[in-house]
Amino acid sequence: MKKKLFLAPHFADIAWSCSGLILMNISDSIVANVFSAKPEDMNARKSFTYDQEMERHSEEKFFEKFGIESVQLDFKEALSRGRKIEEFFSLKLNEEEEKLILDLAISLGDLIGKYRVSELFCPKAIRHHIDHYIVKKSVEKIMSPVEIYYYEDAPIFIQDKSKEKIPENLKEIKIDISSVIEEKIQGLLFYPSTIKAHYKSEESVVKAIRENPYENYWRVIE
16 A cells, blocks of 8 residues: 655644644555654753653654554754754754755655655745754655655644745645544644644634634645
């Protein structure tokens, strides 16, 4: 069976961005957590990495709840690579990160072959977070013949899409996830750290998802 491969730069990214599509295709979907390496020094990383590690447990609960297949690529996230928090949204790559793009592209090529991947889902990197950007640049270097889709990085959505010019090589796709909306909500409630960071309450999350039962993707057509 051919697979849909979903790339999650960080824990929670795929649950918030793509879980509706995955829940409609559980048997032929697999999630790769890219920057999943455990921090070498939790104390030195303080609260940010602690929150990341809490989301690791949330992710495990999410995968177990719905029987979603996953792999851990164990690359180091930005903070563990030496970036300061204020540098997370700078797209200027250092030498280590240039090499990281190539190493990740090789790993993705291996996964594509191993799991007979036919469709690859990659963050659109809307927020310009460096880790999301690195994943996107790695996908651009893949030589394997797969269909590539970008997904909308959630939970921070584009507020006004009318002002966003869609490149000619991308076809926008809006997927109705109404049939699995309650399951998606159940899954998102496993992520209290993400909810706390972006919403006032669990109730506001549930309201937002029910009012907009769609996920946004862009298929690369060139």
